[in-house]
Amino acid sequence: MEKGTSFLFSGIHFDRKKFATDFSRFEEKKESDKPEEDSSSVETGKSERREGKVSVKKRKRKPANIFSFCHICVAKETVKGFSVFKSSKSAAATVVVNEENDEALTRPSKEKKEFYKQLEQDALSRKKYNIHISGNNIPTPLQNFAELSSRYGCEPYLIRNLAKMGFKEPTPIQRQAIPVLLSGQECFACAPTGSGKTLAFVCPMLMKLKHASNDGIRAVIICPTRELAAQTSRESKKLAKGKKLCIKLMTRQLLRSADLSKLPCDILISTPLRLRLSVRKKKLDLSKVEYLVLDESDKLFEEGLLKQIDSVVKACSNPSIIRSMFSATLPDFVEELARTIMHDAVRIIVGRKNTACESIKQKLVFAGSEEGKLLALRQSFAESLNPPVLVFVQSKERAKELYEELTCDNIRVDVIHSDLSQSERENAVDDFRAGKTWVLIATDVIARGMDFKGVNCVINYDFPDSASAYIHRIGMMLISYCS
Numbered sequence: 001m002e003k004g005t006s007f008l009f010s011g012i013h014f015d016r017k018k019f020a021t022d023f024s025r026f027e028e029k030k031e032s033d034k035p036e037e038d039s040s041s042v043e044t045g046k047s048e049r050r051e052g053k054v055s056v057k058k059r060k061r062k063p064a065n066i067f068s069f070c071h072i073c074v075a076k077e078t079v080k081g082f083s084v085f086k087s088s089k090s091a092a093a094t095v096v097v098n099e100e101n102d103e104a105l106t107r108p109s110k111e112k113k114e115f116y117k118q119l120e121q122d123a124l125s126r127k128k129y130n131i132h133i134s135g136n137n138i139p140t141p142l143q144n145f146a147e148l149s150s151r152y153g154c155e156p157y158l159i160r161n162l163a164k165m166g167f168k169e170p171t172p173i174q175r176q177a178i179p180v181l182l183s184g185q186e187c188f189a190c191a192p193t194g195s196g197k198t199l200a201f202v203c204p205m206l207m208k209l210k211h212a213s214n215d216g217i218r219a220v221i222i223c224p225t226r227e228l229a230a231q232t233s234r235e236s237k238k239l240a241k242g243k244k245l246c247i248k249l250m251t252r253q254l255l256r257s258a259d260l261s262k263l264p265c266d267i268l269i270s271t272p273l274r275l276r277l278s279v280r281k282k283k284l285d286l287s288k289v290e291y292l293v294l295d296e297s298d299k300l301f302e303e304g305l306l307k308q309i310d311s312v313v314k315a316c317s318n319p320s321i322i323r324s325m326f327s328a329t330l331p332d333f334v335e336e337l338a339r340t341i342m343h344d345a346v347r348i349i350v351g352r353k354n355t356a357c358e359s360i361k362q363k364l365v366f367a368g369s370e371e372g373k374l375l376a377l378r379q380s381f382a383e384s385l386n387p388p389v390l391v392f393v394q395s396k397e398r399a400k401e402l403y404e405e406l407t408c409d410n411i412r413v414d415v416i417h418s419d420l421s422q423s424e425r426e427n428a429v430d431d432f433r434a435g436k437t438w439v440l441i442a443t444d445v446i447a448r449g450m451d452f453k454g455v456n457c458v459i460n461y462d463f464p465d466s467a468s469a470y471i472h473r474i475g476m477m478l479i480s481y482c483s
């Protein structure tokens with residue numbers, strides 16, 4: 001009996017042909033065939049090399065071939081939290097053999113070594129920042145903002161503006177989404193509220209558009225609410241300071257103006273309804289749009305907005321358009337819809353999908369009855385009122401009622417809901433931001449993506465109607481960690 005061979009198996013002869021698949025699983029792999037594997041980040045493609053600028057490549061599709069894919073990547077099994085290819089037809093076609101990885105196998109061994117070393121570094125970096133990815137040819141995450149210049153030739157104005165805004169290093173979503181979008185790939189991304197998603201899509205957009213042009217609208221950002229659209233517009237303008245790019249917010253006045261077909265605009269930011277109306281009634285031409293961003297895409301894909309989004313997506317008919325979606329939650333239905341719009345898109349998840357950020361302390365107060373709730377709220381304010389505090393209720397009627405109750409309590413309280421005019425809403429938000437209001441009662445109208453700095457406490461006075469609404473609401477506190 002050979003040394004090391006089990007006594008139990010001596011004399012047994014396996015039919016190698018019949019059990020070929022099983023045999024191959026236990027066969028020792030050659031060093032060069034071993035992929036870099038990272039338990040937290042699964043990558044089905046190669047990382048873009050960091051040196052030199054990344055060229056925008058059109059990826060040729062190959063038919064799905066799970067087996068040749070596996071010998072390179074190993075990660076055939078579904079990894080917890082990943083459901084990328086599970087139900088979309090187009091998605092199935094994206095499980096392709098990575099051509100460049102095939103090439104990698106035929107490369108000279110020194111080059112191959114460097115290639116795998118880079119893959120390993122990328123995987124470590126993603127693990128460090130809790131970034132999970134899937135897709136093809138996913139570029140190396142950014143290490144710092146300086147790499148925007150060294151890797152992508154970013155103009156100095158943008159680096160200057162980032163520094164002026166106090167952004168010292170990229171947030172995890174920015175580390176991965178910016179290189180993906182700069183490499184010309186479509187993506188859908190999920191990262192916690194307040195994690196800097198706006199910069200993650202505005203920065204590559206500014207870099208790609210480069211100069212102002214009179215050639216029609218080149219980029220569109222769609223946000224679910226007017227407040228969020230206005231905020232995105234402000235942030236974009238700050239980032240573009242010093243560059244003559246025309247960034248416009250689709251306001252009611254703009255919508256009323258005579259003819260939008262000659263609108264001088266490089267980046268247009270709008271809610272879906274206003275955009276749809278301007279396409280239909282005001283001849284706004286979106287056929288030259290090169291970049292389309294759907295911000296808070298889970299909200300945009302809800303029943304009421306889906307039709308509007310659909311017609312806007314259709315109006316953006318440029319065949320080489322780059323689309324991206326960003327959100328704090330990524331329900332399966334959104335992922336499925338995203339897959340019907342985008343093919344070969346890179347999927348980026350920061351942290352765990354559809355969960356609240358772990359750094360937020362959560363407390364459940366049992367109140368027993370409606371009166372008990374009000375009592376508990378008053379008690380908690382009496383014990384420690386640490387403004388700014390956001391209180392969420394389920395309807396505008398509830399918001400008005402609670403406001404009436406709390407105004408008698410000598411607390412600087414205000415309310416925001418959909419019955420208020422635009423300017424009234426803006427005043428309420430401004431006063432809260434300025435610290436004039438301590439407690440702001442709100443419906444979910446403002447919950448999405450509003451950037452309140454330093455909110456100390458979020459109270460869900462009424463239960464939110466979904467887990468994702470809860471995540472968005474309590475995410476308001478995260479902003480204080482990021483800014």
Ligand SMILES: Nc1ncnc2c1ncn2[C@@H]1O[C@H](COP(=O)(O)OP(=O)(O)OP(=O)(O)O)[C@@H](O)[C@H]1O
Nearest residue numbers: 167169170171193194195196197198449451482483
């Ligand atoms: N790299 C950075 N470093 C520090 N602060 C940043 C950075 N990037 C963005 N911020 C700031 O973090 C705050 C939150 O950013 P942003 O609104 O883009 O988050 P978000 O992920 O879009 O949130 P939401 O899901 O609510 O829309 C903003 O005040 C923004 O200026």
